[in-house]
Amino acid sequence: xxxxxPEMLTDLETAPNATGMRRxxxxxxxxxxxxxxxxxxxxxxxxxxxxxxxxxxxxxxxxFVQGRPxxxxxxxxxxxxxxxxxxxxxxxxxxxDMVVGATKLTPTAEKVRRLMHYGQILQSHxxxxxxxxxxDLLFGFDSPAERRNIxxxxxxxxxxxxxxxxxxxxxxxxxxxxxxxxxxxxxxxxGGVNKALDVADRDLLLADAYRMIAWSRxxxxxxxxxxxxxxxxxxxxxxxxSNMLSLVGADGGLDLYHGGLRARDEAGGILFDHVDYSRxxxxxxEEVKPWSYMKFPYLRALGAENGWYKVGPxxxxxxxxxxxxxxxxxxxxxxxxxxxxxxxxxxxAFHWARMIEMLYAAEAIKDLLHDDDLIGGELVVKGERHRRxxxxxxxxxxxxxxxxxxxxxxxxxxxxxxxxxxxxxxAMNQAIRQVAKRYIDGRALTEGLxxxxxxxxxxxxxxxxxxxxxxxxxxxxxxxxDAAGERVDRxxxxxxxxxxxxx
Amino acid sequence: MSPTRLLVLAWGNDCxxxxxxxxxxxxxxEALADPPGVTTTFVGxxxxxxxxxxxxxxxxxxxxxxxxxxxxLPYAFGxxxxxxxxxxxxxxxxxxxxxxxxxxxxxxxSPPAFQLAIxxxxxxxGEPLGAVARRGLDAALGFFALLRRRASAxxxxxxxxxxxxxxxxxxxx
Numbered sequence: 214x215x216x217x218x219p220e221m222l223t224d225l226e227t228a229p230n231a232t233g234m235r236r237x238x239x240x241x242x243x244x245x246x247x248x249x250x251x252x253x254x255x256x257x258x259x260x261x262x263x264x265x266x267x268x269x270x271x272x273x274x275x276x277f278v279q280g281r282p283x284x285x286x287x288x289x290x291x292x293x294x295x296x297x298x299x300x301x302x303x304x305x306x307x308x309x310d311m312v313v314g315a316t317k318l319t320p321t322a323e324k325v326r327r328l329m330h331y332g333q334i335l336q337s338h339x340x341x342x343x344x345x346x347x348x349d350l351l352f353g354f355d356s357p358a359e360r361r362n363i364x365x366x367x368x369x370x371x372x373x374x375x376x377x378x379x380x381x382x383x384x385x386x387x388x389x390x391x392x393x394x395x396x397x398x399x400x401x402x403x404g405g406v407n408k409a410l411d412v413a414d415r416d417l418l419l420a421d422a423y424r425m426i427a428w429s430r431x432x433x434x435x436x437x438x439x440x441x442x443x444x445x446x447x448x449x450x451x452x453x454x455s456n457m458l459s460l461v462g463a464d465g466g467l468d469l470y471h472g473g474l475r476a477r478d479e480a481g482g483i484l485f486d487h488v489d490y491s492r493x494x495x496x497x498x499e500e501v502k503p504w505s506y507m508k509f510p511y512l513r514a515l516g517a518e519n520g521w522y523k524v525g526p527x528x529x530x531x532x533x534x535x536x537x538x539x540x541x542x543x544x545x546x547x548x549x550x551x552x553x554x555x556x557x558x559x560x561x562a563f564h565w566a567r568m569i570e571m572l573y574a575a576e577a578i579k580d581l582l583h584d585d586d587l588i589g590g591e592l593v594v595k596g597e598r599h600r601r602x603x604x605x606x607x608x609x610x611x612x613x614x615x616x617x618x619x620x621x622x623x624x625x626x627x628x629x630x631x632x633x634x635x636x637x638x639x640a641m642n643q644a645i646r647q648v649a650k651r652y653i654d655g656r657a658l659t660e661g662l663x664x665x666x667x668x669x670x671x672x673x674x675x676x677x678x679x680x681x682x683x684x685x686x687x688x689x690x691x692x693x694x695d696a697a698g699e700r701v702d703r704x705x706x707x708x709x710x711x712x713x714x715x716x
Numbered sequence: 717m718s719p720t721r722l723l724v725l726a727w728g729n730d731c732x733x734x735x736x737x738x739x740x741x742x743x744x745x746e747a748l749a750d751p752p753g754v755t756t757t758f759v760g761x762x763x764x765x766x767x768x769x770x771x772x773x774x775x776x777x778x779x780x781x782x783x784x785x786x787x788x789l790p791y792a793f794g795x796x797x798x799x800x801x802x803x804x805x806x807x808x809x810x811x812x813x814x815x816x817x818x819x820x821x822x823x824x825x826s827p828p829a830f831q832l833a834i835x836x837x838x839x840x841x842g843e844p845l846g847a848v849a850r851r852g853l854d855a856a857l858g859f860f861a862l863l864r865r866r867a868s869a870x871x872x873x874x875x876x877x878x879x880x881x882x883x884x885x886x887x888x889x
Contacts, residue, residue, distance in 0.1 A: 273840075273841045273842070274841060277731075277841050277842050289731075291762075292729050292730070292731040292732070296763065298762060336767075340765065340766070344766055344809070367816060367820045371820055374817070374820045375820045375821050377766065378766050378769055378770070378817045378820060379767075379821065381765065381766060381767035382767040382770050385767055395760075395761065396760065396761055396762055
C-alpha cells in the first residue's frame with residue numbers, strides 16, 4: 214500500500230496561539246440536530262488562524278434503535294433523514310439480508326431495490342443541483358444575496374428551474390412505485406422486497422423516462438459549460454488533494470447499490486480494491502477530536518494523519534473503471550480526460566460529477582423499466598441466520614454504512630452508522646480552510662465572503678441529521694466574538710434569505 | 717356548483733418530539749368527513765420540497781401545516797406568497813418556494829395558499845409530543861374545522877383580518 218500524505222492545512226485546524234483573536238461563527242440555527250457551524254478565528258488584522266466545521270450528527274439514533282426487533286429497522290431508519298430516507302432504508306435492508314442469510318437476492322428483488330435507489334439518486338442530485346447549487350453557479354458567489362436563490366434562477370433561467378422540479382417529481386414517482394408509498398416505504402424487507410413493480414406503474418414511468426435522460430444530458434452540458442467558462446476558479450476553489458473511497462462493482466464499474474470497497478490515494482493509485490465490506494472495520498476506523506461532535510474516519514493502514522479521504526460523486530466517477538450506461542460513460546471519459554491523467558480534486562467539480570451520476574441514474578432507470586424481472590418472480594430468499602448484519606450502499610452524498618448486532622431475541626443489541634457526511638468530515642474541513650485562506654484572510658467580512666464558505670459546504674451538501682425542519686428557522690447566524698468571549702458583532706440570515714446585522 | 721378542492725400538505729418527523737405535529741395533524745384531520753361543498757386531499761411528507769408544487773395542481777385552495785419554533789401560541793395562521801430562500805443545504809424549503817416552483821412548472825400563479833404553523837418546543841429523538849404541542853394541535857384542529865367549513869381564499873383572508881389570534885407567519889410575504 215502506498216502511503217502518500219494528503220495535503221493538510223493543519224495550521225488552520227488549531228491556531229498555535231489563540232490569545233487576542235476574534236472568533237467568527239457561521240451558525241445555521243436550526244432545531245436540535247441538524248446543527249452545523251463554522252468557526253473562524255481571526256486576529257486584529259483579520260488574518261485567518263483557525264477554521265473548523267462543526268456538525269452535530271445522528272446524536273442518539275444508534276441508542277434509539279436498541280432493543281427494537283430487527284425487522285422494524287428498514288422502516289424506522291427512514292426517519293434519520295428527510296432527504297435520503299431510501300438510502301437508509303436500503304442500507305438497513307442490505308444489513309438484514311446478511312442477518313437472514315440472503316447471500317444472493319432474487320433477480321426481481323435486486324432489480325426493484327436498484328430501481329428504488331436510482332430514483333433516490335436522481336431526485337436527490339436534481340434537488341442539489343437545480344435548487345441549491347445553481348444560484349451560486351449561475352450568478353456567481355458574490356452576486357447579491359437576494360438574487361442568489363431559486364427564485365433568481367427562475368426569473369432568468371425558468372427552464373432550468375422547471376426541469377429541476379420535474380426531475381425531482383419523476384424520482385419521487387420511482388420511489389413511490391417501488392417502496393409502496395411516498396414516505397415510510399416498506400418495499401425492501403430482510404431477504405428481498407415485498408412486491409414487484411406494477412405494470413401500470415412501469416408504463417407510467419417509461420412514458421417519462423426518455424425525457425428524464427434528455428434533461429439529465431442537458432444538465433451535464435450546463436454544468437460543463439459553467440466549469441469551462443470559469444475554469445481557473447472552478448479548478449482552484451476549495452480544492453484539496455486527498456485519498457478517495459467508494460464501492461465499485463465486481464467488474465470495476467460504477468455501482469451505487471452494491472460492490473466491494475476501493476480506495477485510491479491522492480494521485481489515483483489503488484490502495485485497496487474489491488474489499489468485502491462485511492469487515493469494513495479492518496480498513497476503516499474513526500478518530501475523535503476534542504473540538505468536534507462528529508468523528509473523523511480514516512484508512513486504518515495509513516493512520517489518522519494520512520488516511521483521511523473523501524467520498525461522494527466526485528470520487529465515484531473517478532474511482533470506477535467505467536459506467537455501465539452509454540451516455541454517462543461518455544461523460545465520465547470526458548471528465549477523466551479533463552483531469553489530464555490525474556484525479557480531479559476540485560471541490561466545485563463535485564457538481565459536474567453529480568450531474569454525470571444523475572444521467573447514469575436516469576439511464577439505469579430506463580434500462581431497468583425494460584426488464585421483465587421487475588414485474589414478476591420470487592421476491593424473498595432466506596438462509597442461515599446470523600446475529601450480525603452490515604449493509605453498505607453509495608447514497609447520493611457518498612458511502613453509507615449500517616452495522617447491526619442482534620441479541621438472541623432478534624432485537625438490536627448495538628448499531629453503528631457511518632454516513633457520508635462523517636466520511637467527508639475532514640474533507641469538508643479542508644475545503645473551507647482553503648476557501649477561508651484564499652478569500653477571507655486579511656479582508657473585512659461581508660455576506661459575499663461568507664457565502665464563499667457556504668459554497669464549499671454546499672458542494673458536499675452535508676446531511677445534518679436533518680429530519681426535523683420547522684417553519685421559522687434561521688439558517689445562518691454569524692457571530693464575531695473577541696478573545697474574552699464577548700460578542701462584538703452578529704449577522705443573521707433569516708429563513709427568507711434576508712441578511713441583517715446587529716452591531 | 718363544483719366543490720372546493722382543498723389540499724392540506726403537512727410535514728414532519730413523527731419520531732422527533734414536536735416535529736410530529738404535522739403528521740399528527742394530518743392523521744386526525746384525515747379522519748374527519750368533508751363538510752358539504754369541499755373535497756379535501758391530504759398529503760404528508762418528511763420535509764417540504766420544491767416538487768410538492770405538483771401536488772398543488774388541480775386544487776383551489778392550499779393549507780400548509782408544520783411545527784414552528786417561533787409561531788405565536790398555540791398556532792399562527794397566515795397567507796403565503798411565492799418567495800425564494802437562500803440556504804446552505806437541501807434540507808427542506810419554505811412554502812413560499814413551493815409556490816414559486818408551481819409558477820415555474822405550470823406557468824401560472826399557484827392556487828391561494830395559507831399556512832398553519834403550530835407551536836412546538838422540543839424536537840428530541842424518541843420523544844412524544846409535548847404538552848404545549850398537544851394543546852396547540854387540539855386548537856389547530858378546531859380552527860381547521862372552521863377553515864374547512866369556510867373553504868375559500870376570501871373567507872380565509874377574512875379570518876386573517878378578523879382574529880387577533882392569527883398572525884401572518886414568518887414565511888409569508
